[in-house]
Amino acid sequence: xxxxxxxxxxxxxxxxxxxxxxxxxVLALSLPARGGAAGVxxxxxxxxxxxxxxxxxxxxVLVDRSEMGQGVYTALPMLLAEELxxxxxxIRIISAPVGDAYVNQGNGGQITxxxxxVADAWLKLRTAGAQxxxxxxxxxxxxxxxxPDQCHAENGSIQSAHGKSxxxxxxxxxxxxxxxxxNVKLKERADFKLIGQSLPRLDTPSKVDGSAEFGIDVKLPGxxxxxxxxxxxxxxxxxxxxxxxxxxxxxxxxxxxCASGIMVIADHYWQAIKAxxxxxxxxxxxxxxxxxxxxxxxxxxxxxxxxxxxxARKDGDPVQxxxxxxxxxxxxxxxxxxxxxxxxxxxxTADVRGDRCxxxxxxxxxxxxxxxxxxxxxxxxxxxxxxxxxxxGAFGRRLDTDxxxxxxxxxxxVGRPVxxxxxxxxxxxxxxxxxxxxxxxxxxxxxxMKLTAWDFHTTxxxxxxxxDPTSKDPFDSVLExxxxxxxVVPNVAVRYTRQEVGVDFGYLRSVSNxxxxxxVECFMDxxxxxxDVKPYDFRHGLLASKPRHRRVLxxxxxxxxxxxxxxxxxxxxxxxxxxxxxLAEVAEISIDAGAVKVHKITCVVDCGQMVNPKIIESQVExxxxxxLSSTLWGDITISKGQVQQTNFxxxxxxxxxxxxxxxxxxxxxxxxPGGIGEPSVALVAPAVCNAxxxxxxxxxxxxxxxxxxxTRT
Numbered sequence: 199x200x201x202x203x204x205x206x207x208x209x210x211x212x213x214x215x216x217x218x219x220x221x222x223x224v225l226a227l228s229l230p231a232r233g234g235a236a237g238v239x240x241x242x243x244x245x246x247x248x249x250x251x252x253x254x255x256x257x258x259v260l261v262d263r264s265e266m267g268q269g270v271y272t273a274l275p276m277l278l279a280e281e282l283x284x285x286x287x288x289i290r291i292i293s294a295p296v297g298d299a300y301v302n303q304g305n306g307g308q309i310t311x312x313x314x315x316v317a318d319a320w321l322k323l324r325t326a327g328a329q330x331x332x333x334x335x336x337x338x339x340x341x342x343x344x345x346p347d348q349c350h351a352e353n354g355s356i357q358s359a360h361g362k363s364x365x366x367x368x369x370x371x372x373x374x375x376x377x378x379x380x381n382v383k384l385k386e387r388a389d390f391k392l393i394g395q396s397l398p399r400l401d402t403p404s405k406v407d408g409s410a411e412f413g414i415d416v417k418l419p420g421x422x423x424x425x426x427x428x429x430x431x432x433x434x435x436x437x438x439x440x441x442x443x444x445x446x447x448x449x450x451x452x453x454x455x456c457a458s459g460i461m462v463i464a465d466h467y468w469q470a471i472k473a474x475x476x477x478x479x480x481x482x483x484x485x486x487x488x489x490x491x492x493x494x495x496x497x498x499x500x501x502x503x504x505x506x507x508x509x510a511r512k513d514g515d516p517v518q519x520x521x522x523x524x525x526x527x528x529x530x531x532x533x534x535x536x537x538x539x540x541x542x543x544x545x546x547t548a549d550v551r552g553d554r555c556x557x558x559x560x561x562x563x564x565x566x567x568x569x570x571x572x573x574x575x576x577x578x579x580x581x582x583x584x585x586x587x588x589x590x591g592a593f594g595r596r597l598d599t600d601x602x603x604x605x606x607x608x609x610x611x612v613g614r615p616v617x618x619x620x621x622x623x624x625x626x627x628x629x630x631x632x633x634x635x636x637x638x639x640x641x642x643x644x645x646x647m648k649l650t651a652w653d654f655h656t657t658x659x660x661x662x663x664x665x666d667p668t669s670k671d672p673f674d675s676v677l678e679x680x681x682x683x684x685x686v687v688p689n690v691a692v693r694y695t696r697q698e699v700g701v702d703f704g705y706l707r708s709v710s711n712x713x714x715x716x717x718v719e720c721f722m723d724x725x726x727x728x729x730d731v732k733p734y735d736f737r738h739g740l741l742a743s744k745p746r747h748r749r750v751l752x753x754x755x756x757x758x759x760x761x762x763x764x765x766x767x768x769x770x771x772x773x774x775x776x777x778x779x780x781l782a783e784v785a786e787i788s789i790d791a792g793a794v795k796v797h798k799i800t801c802v803v804d805c806g807q808m809v810n811p812k813i814i815e816s817q818v819e820x821x822x823x824x825x826l827s828s829t830l831w832g833d834i835t836i837s838k839g840q841v842q843q844t845n846f847x848x849x850x851x852x853x854x855x856x857x858x859x860x861x862x863x864x865x866x867x868x869x870x871p872g873g874i875g876e877p878s879v880a881l882v883a884p885a886v887c888n889a890x891x892x893x894x895x896x897x898x899x900x901x902x903x904x905x906x907x908x909t910r911t
Contacts, residue, residue: 249278249330255354255367257284262294262302263319264310264562265401266589266596267820268875269813272399274319276809280392281327281385283351284366291400293586296564296579308565311597311705313777313873316809320871321384328382330373337372338364387807387868396812401588413560413587416547418615422451424608425470426618428459428628431483431839432701436460438480444473453477454611456574456604463608463616471621486700486839494699494836495532498636501657502530507693510673510681514689519651523642527728531639531717532900535834536632537849538706542590543625544601548608549615550575555582555606560589562596574603575610593824594705597665598630626849627841630704631834633659637717642689647729649740651689654680656714657697664702672696675705679714679880684747684775685722685740701836707824711776712880716901719772719884724897733771733888734760747773750780750804750865757863758784758800767797770889772881777873779805783822785885786858789893792907796826796886798859801878806869815862818878822860825882827851830904850904 250258259278263270275289294300294308301307304314331351338356339346341364348359355365387394404410429435439460441453449469453462460477464470520526547558548571555575561567564584572579589596605618620628635658642651661675673681673694681692726736734755741748751773754760763769766788773782786798799822808814831850835842843849887898895911 249282249326251330251334251366251370251373253367253370255365256290257282257288257354257366258290258292260292260294262300262308263315264293264560264564264586264589264592264596266310266560266562266592268315268817269399269810270310270315271401272397273316273809273813274323275400276392276397277316277319277323278327280390281324282331284354286392286397286400288354289400294564296568296582296584300564307563309597310562311594313779313875313877316871317778317873320807324384325382328384329378332379332382333373333376334366334369336376337369340372341369393809394807395810397810399813405588410588412542412590413545413547413558414542414590414619416558416587416617418547418549418558421547421615421617422463422465422608422612423467423470424461424463424605424616424618425467425474426456426459426461426604426620426624427474427477427479428624429481429483430627431481431486432489432628432836432841433486434481434483434839436479437482440478443478444476447473447476449473452608452612454607456607458600458604461604461608461618463612467617467619483839489700489839490837491835494634494701495636497699498634498657498697501695501697502636502638502655504695507655507695508672509691509693510677511683511690511692513687513691514651516651516653516689516691519689520640520642520653523651524645525643525647525728526640527643527725528638528640529721529724529897529899531637531720533635533637533713533716534832534901535634535701535703535836536706536828536832537626537629537834537843538591538593538595538631538704539626539629539846539849539851540589540591540593540595543622544595544620545618546602546605547615547617548602548605548610550606550609550613553577553581555609556585557582557602557606558585558587559602559605560587560592560596561599561602562589562592562594563599566597566599567602570599570602571606574606593707594709595629597705600628600630622846623844626844629834629841630702632706632709632713633661633703634699635710635713637714639717639721641721641725641728643729649685649687649725649729651691652683652685652687653691653693654683654714654718655691655693655695656680656717657695658710658713659698659701659703660696661703661705661709663696665704676710677714678709679711679718679774679776682775683718684744685737686743687740707821708776708876708879711774711876712825712828712883715772715774715776715880716883716887719774719881720887720897720899723770723884723888723891737771737773746780746804746869747775750782750802753863753865754782754784754800754802757802757861758786760784768889768893770885770887770892772884772888774877774881776877776880778870779803779872779874779877781805781818781877781881783878783881783885785882785889787886787889787893789890789908792909794830794886794890794903794908796830796856796858798861799826799882799885800861800863801881802863802865803874803878804865804867804869805872805874806867807871808864808867809871811864814864814874817874818862819860821876821878822882823852823857825879826856826858826886828879829883829886829901830856831902833902
């Protein structure tokens, strides 16, 4: 393995340098969980997260969130560095081990998801930095025989009023013996030096020079490679197999069966792949042998028409308001299955030695990864260590752990480290896809054409019921961006009917926000048309008591020039609140030969207080590209139980010549930090489809749109 960069030193190297009895660990300060208290711990103690200050003035922060491109390896250390009074360049990063102390309170597990990394760390990391600063200050005051008020922290040192100075490294040993101060006062926003600045990302240099270690890059001494043959039919399994030809091929060490298929273990990956192709496997295609999209669609339609539903929200009396309306408007929207399609396919390196296992894996859920390997090996979870690598794209896919047990079993079988790597085709055909959905909406107007009722009814499979069968929340993962409908309407109903279709589905970036925002914001344009009011004005009129939303809408209208358009260009609008963030997008499009051309997307964002605006801007841009890919091309189709999309040639993503101009405008805000990695994904589809309707008069109620012929009605 190559030498780690300062910004990406791994946990294994860190533990080696600060093990029991090691002199490197001088001050270890735990970070409090929400509502908890911090305290000084030994290096061997289980910590929520910790700050390490060495005698050599090194400062190391252990980050309890997976870095998958969203910038947590920079944003989270900035929070601590702000209160510690050190520059961000002085900090080194390592990933946290598995432990209950690292549980993300908002997610209920050691999980990177729901765009809440900064929100979760906003107080606890700043508090940890402030506590360490005060302890160092007290230690310096004792050395000089003065009161702490006569000292101040500055650039990694404590300065006295008399011109004396001691570095943090010189003070760390003494500071570690002092009690941890409680109820520390944090900086006011006006005093921030780092927070709010667009500082360079700490992980960029290693990614540029190639030293960054992703899961696919892991190399261990004596490591072998594994390839996995899986049934092409979703849910299918192997009945029997003949490995005689494969076993005789060069480099092949072992062929074995596991729950997910048949594995070939070889000296090199290409040898494993070639031998896998020679396996003779008899497959049991199972219950999905005849499954196709038509059957899935029919099941959803039947469920929607049945009318049975669970109520997630009920304001006023929407049923009566719809019955007594002067005018009713109804529509049904349909959303397809989508694949995560990360650039880095699923992979895991396992090193099983006796009753212990080390996993080197890009995962969003360290505890789940640990449990999956432990269960496969018959070990207690604490016997499995997880070293989280950088992740080359996840989008929710790496919340699942289906690719981990096979790697652990392979290593156990040969007594050596084994890297299991899926091919792109494996990844595309065996994903946990975003579920399909069918959404029925109705709106009611009174005689003055004021919107008096809104009814939203969706039917789809439940991700959470599969992911966490113990969950008692039937609406989680299904009704985001619907249950929090923010327009001021006196009668509102939000309902859900669960309809399983025989396929296991997973969380995909923005989860049901994208599904529901498409239906909600397109239908808002339909209601505006029914009321003969411009879409912008219609929304604005329903936000009288929502100043934050109104401000974002107004800024979007101004920035995008909603009242203006070049000849042949048309604009569409969408507004949304998700993950504590309010944002609006305006898409500018034209129609050429029946196809849409997206020229520009303007996005206005109020995500609360910002840690690093440049990272936020990048996340918004990336989310828009992700959303535009699925809007134009995203569709997983099934025939005889088999996914038809196998690679990026059949599962299209946005190409360079299709890339629009993207403008991101971040609004200053005193609100708490909101999430930013996912929200911008959801607005793209309704903004583009609303613009298409403005151009053609045709209302698109199903995605994707890239293959549809767009002509004026």
